Amino acid sequence: MIKISERLRSLVKYINSEDKLMDVGCDHALLDIYLVQSNTIDKVVVCDVNPNALQNGINNIEKYELTNNIIPVLGYGIEKANIYHIDTVLISGLGSKNIIEILDGPNLNSIYKLILQSNNNHYELRKFLAEKGFIIYDEEVVKDGKKTYINIFAVRGEYPKVYSELEYEFGPIMSKDPVNLEYYRQLLENYEDLLFSTRSDEIRTKVKYLEQIIDSLVKANDL
Numbered sequence: 002m003i004k005i006s007e008r009l010r011s012l013v014k015y016i017n018s019e020d021k022l023m024d025v026g027c028d029h030a031l032l033d034i035y036l037v038q039s040n041t042i043d044k045v046v047v048c049d050v051n052p053n054a055l056q057n058g059i060n061n062i063e064k065y066e067l068t069n070n071i072i073p074v075l076g077y078g079i080e081k082a083n084i085y086h087i088d089t090v091l092i093s094g095l096g097s098k099n100i101i102e103i104l105d106g107p108n109l110n111s112i113y114k115l116i117l118q119s120n121n122n123h124y125e126l127r128k129f130l131a132e133k134g135f136i137i138y139d140e141e142v143v144k145d146g147k148k149t150y151i152n153i154f155a156v157r158g159e160y161p162k163v164y165s166e167l168e169y170e171f172g173p174i175m176s177k178d179p180v181n182l183e184y185y186r187q188l189l190e191n192y193e194d195l196l197f198s199t200r201s202d203e204i205r206t207k208v209k210y211l212e213q214i215i216d217s218l219v220k221a222n223d224l
């Protein structure tokens with residue numbers, strides 16, 4: 002069985018065997034090889050806009066003899082998703098601006114599940130998802146070296162779900178999970194430094210909100 006990083010492994014739990022999955026920005030396709038080898042899924046379409054990156058993936062797929070299971074596609078974002086009847090899209094290791102560019106288009110209408118892993122601008126990403134009719138079901142903080150990623154698992158909802166501005170910023174789900182206490186403590190420190198240098202009311206509101214999150218997570222940890 003191929004070895005993959007904790008960052009990639011953290012995405013596996015969101016995938017079901019029935020998903021018609023496309024991994025956009027697959028590069029090496031290591032996650033996809035792991036998904037097939039672990040019997041999580043039998044078929045996956047992998048896509049990259051960069052021919053050299055896609056070739057990395059193709060080399061690995063051939064090395065592990067999975068050419069019947071993993072279909073490589075050269076393309077921009079989800080432009081070719083309809084050809085393969087894709088209903089689930091995974092995008093990992095990219096920033097939110099790039100993820101939004103990849104998803105924003107008519108093909109998103111036929112996508113039911115999104116598994117996204119971004120290392121910045123989570124406010125914009127959550128807001129985009131809500132505007133496009135997705136409900137956030139799970140969020141997870143994942144450390145990878147010096148970078149911190151957030152996994153966002155979202156499913157198309159029948160009724161739109163609207164969050165507050167502060168929930169878009171700090172996470173409607175992850176802010177209720179006690180395992181994230183240290184993450185929010187670190188964030189609070191950063192915002193306190195920012196408040197010290199800016200004296201901005203907007204930052205003050207964020208500091209108060211973060212203090213409330215931390216209080217409730219401490220209480221939940223004590224239970």
Ligand SMILES: C[S@@+](CC[C@H](N)C(=O)[O-])C[C@H]1O[C@@H](n2cnc3c(N)ncnc32)[C@H](O)[C@@H]1O
Pocket residue numbers: 025026027028029048049050051054076077078079092093094095099103
């Ligand atoms: C940092 S790598 C991430 C690789 C892998 N997903 C991971 O998590 O380790 C980002 C990959 O996304 C590809 N990419 C960037 N924008 C893209 C787009 N619009 N459509 C398809 N692939 C894209 C890049 O070529 C690159 O191979």
